[in-house]
Amino acid sequence: MYLFGVFDGHGGPWCSDAVGQSLFEYIAVSLHSPDELEPILRKEVYTSFDNDNTDIMSALESAFIKLDRDICTEAIPNAAEEMNEDLLHISTAGSCACVALVKDADLYIANCGDARAILGTIDDNGNPSVVSLSIDHNVRNENEVKRILSEHPSNESHSVIRSDRLLGLLMPFRAFGDIRLKWPINSLREYLQPYYKKGDAIPQFYFTPPYLTARPEITKHKLTKKDKFLVLATDGLWDLLSPEKVVELIFNHQKGIQSFDRFILNKTGTKKSSLKLKEISELLTARQQAIKNQPIDQNSATDLIRHALAFTSKGQFDSKLLSDVLTFPNPRSIRDDITVTIVYFDQDHIDQIDTKEKQTGK
Structure with a gap:
C-alpha cells in the first residue's frame, strides 16, 4: 500500500505543515481496527477514532475528519493552561489536501479543497488521454455551492458565498483548519480575539457555523495497463x-x-x-x-x-x-505556489495483479 499527497496552505504555512506531517499517520491508524491497534497505541489515542474503519474509503474520510477535529480543538486551552499560540497559528491558518492511496490495482483519491488529481492514460487508439479523479471544491462546482447553501438557513443565501468566496473570505469550500469559519462565536470571541491582530476575529454575517468542512470527496479507480501515471498538484499549476x-x-x-x-x-x-x-x-x-x-x-x-x-x-x-x-x-x-507530485505505475505489476484476479475470479 502506498500513500501520496499534496498540501496547499493558506494564511501561512503552519496548517499545511501540520497536515503534511500527520495525515498519513492518521490514515494508517484509521485503516486498522481498535483490536489491532491496542497492543501498539495508548488507549487515549486509538479509542478517539471511530469504530472499525478498515474499509479504505471510510478510513480515509475518518482520518481527514479526525485530524481536522484535533487541529481545531487542541488550540483551546484547558482551564489550567495558557493559550498555546503555536497551536493557534496552525488552527487559524488553513490547508487543502489531495491524497492518493494505492493498494494493488486500486487507486483511491481523497480530495479536500482545490488541489487536483488526474490520471495520464492511453486511449484505444494509443493517444494520450486524461481521466479526472477529483473535482475542485470552489464556486465553479455547482454541486458544492448547492451543498453549502443547503446547510444554512435560506435567509443566509446571499451572505454565505460572496465575491465567489465562502463568507467573502475563502476560495476553497473545504479545508483543514480555518477556525474562523468553524468555531462557535463564543469560542472565537473568548480564545481567538485576544490574539487576533487583523481586526475582528468574527467574520461578517457569521450566524450558523460551521461554514467549512474538511470532509474529503473520495473516488476509486481500477488501474489498468492503459494507466501510465498519476498527477497530484495544487491549484497554482491548474491555473x-x-x-x-x-x-x-x-x-x-x-x-x-x-x-x-x-x-x-x-x-x-x-x-x-x-x-x-x-x-x-x-x-x-x-x-x-x-x-x-x-x-x-x-x-x-x-x-x-x-x-x-x-x-x-x-x-x-x-x-x-x-x-x-x-x-x-x-x-x-x-x-500562486505550485506543488506537483507525479506517480508512475509499474505496468508489469498491474498486469500480474490483473492476471491473478482473473484466475481467482475476484
Missing part, C-alpha cells in the same frame, strides 16, 4: 496549465529524457543482433526524435513547473520570464 496540456507535456518529457541515456543497439549482451534493418531504422528515428525533444529538466514535475511559469504562447522557453516570476518582490500577486 496555468490544462489537464490535457499537463498529460501531453509529461508524455513528451518521458520520450525526451530517453535521449539522456546512452543508445545501445544490442541490449541483450550478445555479439550478434537479431534486429532487422527496418527495426534498427525505427529505433534510430525514435532516438533522433527524443534528442530533438530533449528537455532542460530530467524531472517531469520540474519540467511542468517550468512550462507553467516560463514558456511563451509560442511554446518557447523564456529564461528572463522565469527569473522575473521567481524573483518578483511580491510573487503571490502574479502566481
